[in-house]
Amino acid sequence: MERWERLTYWPLIIASVVFIAAYSWQVIFDTEGLRFTLARLAMLLTWLVFAVDYVVRLGLARPRGRWFRRHIFDLLVVVLPALRPLRLLKAIxxxxxxxxxxxxxxxxxxxxxxxxxxxxxxxxxxxxxxxxxxxxxxxxxxxxxxxxxxxxxxxxxxxxxxxxxxxxxxxxxxxxxxxxxxxxxxxxxxxxxxxxxxxxAAHSENDSAEPATRGQVRDLSAQIEELAGRLGGPADPKP
Amino acid sequence: MERWERLTYWPLIIASVVFIAAYSWQVIFDTEGLRFTLARLAMLLTWLVFAVDYVVRLGLARPRGRWFRRHIFDLLVVVLPALRPLRLLKAIxxxxxxxxxxxxxxxxxxxxxxxxxxxxxxxxxxxxxxxxxxxxxxxxxxxxxxxxxxxxxxxxxxxxxxxxxxxxxxxxxxxxxxxxxxxxxxxxxxxxxxxxxxxxAAHSENDSAEPATRGQVRDLSAQIEELAGRLGGPADPKP
Amino acid sequence: MERWERLTYWPLIIASVVFIAAYSWQVIFDTEGLRFTLARLAMLLTWLVFAVDYVVRLGLARPRGRWFRRHIFDLLVVVLPALRPLRLLKAIxxxxxxxxxxxxxxxxxxxxxxxxxxxxxxxxxxxxxxxxxxxxxxxxxxxxxxxxxxxxxxxxxxxxxxxxxxxxxxxxxxxxxxxxxxxxxxxxxxxxxxxxxxxxAAHSENDSAEPATRGQVRDLSAQIEELAGRLGGPADPKP
Amino acid sequence: MERWERLTYWPLIIASVVFIAAYSWQVIFDTEGLRFTLARLAMLLTWLVFAVDYVVRLGLARPRGRWFRRHIFDLLVVVLPALRPLRLLKAIxxxxxxxxxxxxxxxxxxxxxxxxxxxxxxxxxxxxxxxxxxxxxxxxxxxxxxxxxxxxxxxxxxxxxxxxxxxxxxxxxxxxxxxxxxxxxxxxxxxxxxxxxxxxAAHSENDSAEPATRGQVRDLSAQIEELAGRLGGPADPKP
Missing domain, CATH: 1.10.287.70 (Helix Hairpins)
Incomplete structure (x- = not known):
């Protein structure tokens, strides 16, 4: 599973970029004929990449039902092309x-x-x-x-x-x-x-009313520790 | 009171659904004649359901004045039909x-x-x-x-x-x-x-400036407890 | 000062209401002639009430400079009539x-x-x-x-x-x-x-990671107090 | 570095004001001819002031690479004139x-x-x-x-x-x-x-469920300190 995810990391990000580029090209230049076919083909390819990745990961997942429920978003990415570029966020x-x-x-x-x-x-x-x-x-x-x-x-x-x-x-x-x-x-x-x-909270100078910090409690704990250590030998009155 | 609320739980939710359905049908299809009468009748029925429920609960409530003040929203639901579908939220x-x-x-x-x-x-x-x-x-x-x-x-x-x-x-x-x-x-x-x-707060690594946690104070309490236990027998200098 | 404030509490609120009523009447009914004069007169009166109140309080205040700086809003209320109705918030x-x-x-x-x-x-x-x-x-x-x-x-x-x-x-x-x-x-x-x-914070069940409460620290303090009490007589090994 | 920053503090703020004034004058009065040239000249001068300041500070900075990365905004101020007036915020x-x-x-x-x-x-x-x-x-x-x-x-x-x-x-x-x-x-x-x-958090009266304060922990620490002091002389049973 982890190996597959490492392996598909860059291909999926590249597929996202290809999808955005092809969709942008198709819509902005309002292409027709051969160019339109090319752009559609590129978008179909990215769909294939995402679909194969989803099927393989579903196949590898144990237990499968839980993985399915936790990766609804990944299924949506396959079904709804518009969500595909959000994959780019993973690159960040x-x-x-x-x-x-x-x-x-x-x-x-x-x-x-x-x-x-x-x-x-x-x-x-x-x-x-x-x-x-x-x-x-x-x-x-x-x-x-x-x-x-x-x-x-x-x-x-x-x-x-x-x-x-x-x-x-x-x-x-x-x-x-x-x-x-x-x-x-x-x-x-x-x-x-x-x-x-x-x-x-941090800028306060008279901080008595601020929440106690973990550092303070650790200092307190050390203080009690030291007290306990001294008690270990109470027979010696002047340590 | 509680028995009545358990008993009316589903009828009230169904009444909400019927109200939405009838109102939607009436408005969207701009019905007239028999269909309009039917839709109005269904809406009147849901009103009766909510009104009877309110009156019965007001009757069962002790003390009545306090219940009245705390259930102003339920009264509004009876008076303003548009609020009725909010009852559906209870189903969630x-x-x-x-x-x-x-x-x-x-x-x-x-x-x-x-x-x-x-x-x-x-x-x-x-x-x-x-x-x-x-x-x-x-x-x-x-x-x-x-x-x-x-x-x-x-x-x-x-x-x-x-x-x-x-x-x-x-x-x-x-x-x-x-x-x-x-x-x-x-x-x-x-x-x-x-x-x-x-x-x-949770992601912090150097957490000395974070608020002290309840777990920390419990650990501290256990530490003092242990100290007190040891003090119970201070005659024995080497425990 | 306090007596003056108690004394003027209701007159000022009534002046706010009169101001809103007169201004609403004048603008909504677009009155002219005698009615216009009456509405303007009522508004002038509320202005007098607020101005006199401000001057008297400024006169009573010690030290005056500090009171002036802290009551800029009260001065604005006198100068800008539109702010006057905000006085009503005090009634709440x-x-x-x-x-x-x-x-x-x-x-x-x-x-x-x-x-x-x-x-x-x-x-x-x-x-x-x-x-x-x-x-x-x-x-x-x-x-x-x-x-x-x-x-x-x-x-x-x-x-x-x-x-x-x-x-x-x-x-x-x-x-x-x-x-x-x-x-x-x-x-x-x-x-x-x-x-x-x-x-x-309150709904949490495993609350070890929640901020420590004041109640917890008080319990801890009592625990140490008890320990100190016992220490008062360490000569008696079985308390 | 610090001397340079003290020295250029007011000149930079004045340059910001001059920039705003010249730009406002040019745009609002839609000036032409000599006046337009004058306004452009004033804006060019403020640009020079900011550019010289940036170059000198970059020259004085040690290590230079880190200073550059931390002062991207200062570079933007030189390149984009519209950001220049934000310098005024420093005066606040x-x-x-x-x-x-x-x-x-x-x-x-x-x-x-x-x-x-x-x-x-x-x-x-x-x-x-x-x-x-x-x-x-x-x-x-x-x-x-x-x-x-x-x-x-x-x-x-x-x-x-x-x-x-x-x-x-x-x-x-x-x-x-x-x-x-x-x-x-x-x-x-x-x-x-x-x-x-x-x-x-502050208005609460029954504050047992509020976060513990730093003041409380300090009181606790003093309590333990006092206990430790007493322990220093446990030979004396009635202190």
Whole structure:
């Protein structure tokens, strides 16, 4: 299992990049004929890579039922192509091996993951909405630049209303993007709140009302230890 | 009292489902004649179920005044039909019996309740706004698809402005939905903040500045206990 | 000083109510002639009440410079009539004398204050924006109903764009309302976060990793006390 | 290094002010001819001041590579003129020397920094968007008043849609402003959450379930110390 995951690490990330590139190329340049076939072929290939990886891992997993329940997201990646680029986030995990210092590390990792996920979400949503809206009559999102602008306006929940989807497909993409937006705002706020709360506790000078620290209790423990050591020889009154 | 609540548990949930189904049917298909009468009848029946349940529970309650004050929401459910489907949230309570592991359980329950309440709120608001707006002159929310899309755009506080209510009734529904949106964003952020703060504390390696844990104090207590035990026989200098 | 504050407590609250009533009457019914004069007179009177109260309290205060710096808000209330109704929030302080149970009390008080301030802000903003916008050419906020609807859409940061101020005065009111909206969202989220974090800590069953409690340390202290008591007579080996 | 930083402290702040003044003058009055040249010259001069400061500090730094990595923001200030006014925030650091009382100080500093950064961001974004949009065909942001109003509507994520950028340059400015808006909402909420959580812990009366404080552990330590002192002379049974 672990060997397979090491083996497929880079191929899966490359497949994600190929998928984004092929989908972007197809949608942005609105390709037809041979080029369209090529782009579809590349996307089909990445699907095969993800599907084979899923089947092999399901085959290797013990107990299988539990693995299945815990990897619903991996199944969704196979079924829903739009989720595939999120695999790229795994490539970022390389970074967090570099630094390991408590809360700060978690927060910087959250910031990197959060902004990475937001950018991928914006890019894919812009492609998907353009793909769905362009042929629709009365659509106002018709160029890729407008679609990216619309995605930014939507994920930040600003919503000017200069561009908006008019088809059912485009609106489903928009709803997912809005939910992503609420999550992004939540992650930003939560990360900041964790930082403020930690700093507010650390900056205090008269800290008697602050929570007791583990270090303090360890000092206390050492103090009692020393007392116990002395008690070991209470016959000697002047140690 | 408890027997009555066990007895009415499923009937009330079924009444909620019947209410949603009948109201959806009436509004979406804009039924008239016999079908309209049938839908109204079903809704009247669910009202009777909730009203009888409220009256019986008020009758059984001791002391009655206190029960009344603590169950204002149940009275509102009887008076305001739109709140009735929120009863469905009670059906979800079955889930949280399955898992019990501190903060994680609370957060997953909050996530399930929050998204459940948000979806019910979106569905009911879309029905209510369509019901009120459709006959109004100059209204732009005239199909159920548009109403659901409008509800999503409103609850996430995006607000494109491609659809908006123009009647007093529709605007009251919208204000409730917006308040729901602020609450949903708040719950998402609060849940994430709780998770980040917990993880930031747990991931720390040099943890001397972290709050002391209950486990640490218990260890300390055991250490003193041991010391006291040894003191019980200080006559024996070499234990 | 304290006697003066007790004495002026109700007069100031009544002055706030009179101010809101007179301003609402003047703006909503767009009164002219005698009625306009009467409304202006009532508003002038409330201004006198607040101004006299401020001057007397400044006169009684010791040291005066410090009181002045700490009561900038009271000065603003005298200068800016629109802030006057916020005085009503003081009337709510009566409520929190009823219940006193730690975090829960603080949170419920925050919820009451927050929603009270939000409602007053919405009402006053709707009046002010209508007052400023109505005579302007090209304005779209021209009835009180639309103004209240606009205020709700703005404070929740939804911003459909069906109504928006076009004059400099109206936009200043809008900016204050938006800042109020950001604060309201912040207070809702912060209150929920405090609740989630407290509950997440309390619901834990294996609590060894939870912060040590004050109760635990007190038990520890009693344990050591008992040990010290026993040490008082170490000559007696079997206590 | 430190001497250089003390020496350049005020010149850099003055350069920031000059930059804002010159840019505002150029954009707002849409100057041409000699005045335009003068404004450009002043902006070029501030660029020189920042560039020289950066080069000198890079030359003085030891080890240079680490300083470079830690001062990427200072490089950005030289390359991107729009970031230059953020230097003004440094002038506010003078304030926090006045008060030093734990969490409250951190929160008030965050409030001052946050609102300062928000105001500078709004002003610069309004100038930049006006500069880029005015000559574009079909643009709707054409006066400075509208640009400032648009910036407020955008940073609070209200987004009425009465004004919005239509050029690529204007949209890039808008995206940065929206990200700033999400950050501002996050900082406000995080600061409020820190305050609510601290107060909720402090207001509690039955505090046995609150986290143990450092003061408590210090008292405990003193208690054990006293015990150890008594043990030093266990030969004397009645101390």
């Amino acid at each position: 995990t390389v970074i967090h091996a570099l630094q390991r210092t408590a809360g700060a590390a978690l927060r910087s990792r959250l910031a990197i993951y959060g902004s990475g996920a937001a950018l991928i979400l914006i890019w894919i949503s812009a492609l998907a909405v353009l793909d769905v809206e362009r042929p629709a009559p009365g659509a106002n999102i018709t160029t890729f630049g407008d679609a990216v602008w619309w995605a930014f306006v939507t994920i930040t929940t600003v919503g000017y209303g200069d561009f908006y989807p008019v088809t059912a497909g485009g609106r489903i993409v928009a709803v997912l993007l809005m939910c992503g937006g609420v999550a992004v705002v939540g992650v930003v706020t939560a990360t900041l709140a964790s930082w403020v709360i930690e700093k507010a | 309570t079955v889930i949280h019996a399955l898992q019990r592991t501190a903060g994680a359980a609370l957060r997953s329950r909050l996530a399930i309740y929050g998204s459940g309440a948000a979806l019910i709120l979106i569905w009911i608001s879309a029905l209510a706004v369509l019901d009120v707006e459709r006959p109004a002159p100059g209204a732009n929310i005239t199909t159920f698809g548009d109403a659901v899309w409008w509800a999503f755009v409103t609850i996430t506080t995006v607000g494109y402005g491609d659809f908006y209510p123009v009647t007093a009734g529709g605007r009251i529904v919208a204000v409730l939905l917006m308040c729901g949106g602020v609450a949903v964003v708040g719950v998402v952020t609060a849940t994430l903040a709780s998770w980040v703060i917990e993880k930031a | 302080t009566v409520i929190h004398a009823l219940q006193r149970t730690a975090g829960a009390a603080l949170r419920s008080r925050l919820a009451i204050y927050g929603s009270g301030a939000a409602l007053i802000l919405i009402w006053i903003s709707a009046l002010a924006v209508l007052d400023v916008e109505r005579p302007a050419p090209g304005a779209n906020i021209t009835t009180f109903g639309d103004a209240v609807w606009w205020a709700f859409v703005t404070i929740t940061t939804v911003g459909y764009g069906d109504f928006y101020p076009v004059t400099a005065g109206g936009r200043i009111v809008a900016v204050l309302l938006m800042c109020g909206g950001v604060a309201v969202v912040g207070v809702v989220t912060a209150t929920l976060a405090s609740w989630v974090i407290e509950k997440a | 650091t003078v304030i926090h020397a006045l008060q030093r009382t734990a969490g409250a100080a951190l929160r008030s500093r965050l409030a001052i920094y946050g609102s300062g950064a928000a105001l500078i961001l709004i002003w610069i974004s309004a100038l930049a968007v006006l500069d880029v949009e005015r000559p574009a065909p079909g643009a709707n942001i054409t006066t400075f008043g509208d640009a400032v109003w648009w910036a407020f509507v955008t940073i609070t994520t209200v987004g009425y849609g009465d004004f919005y950028p239509v050029t690529a340059g204007g949209r890039i400015v808008a995206v940065l402003l929206m990200c700033g808006g999400v950050a501002v909402v996050g900082v406000v909420t995080a600061t409020l959450a820190s305050w609510v959580i601290e107060k909720a």
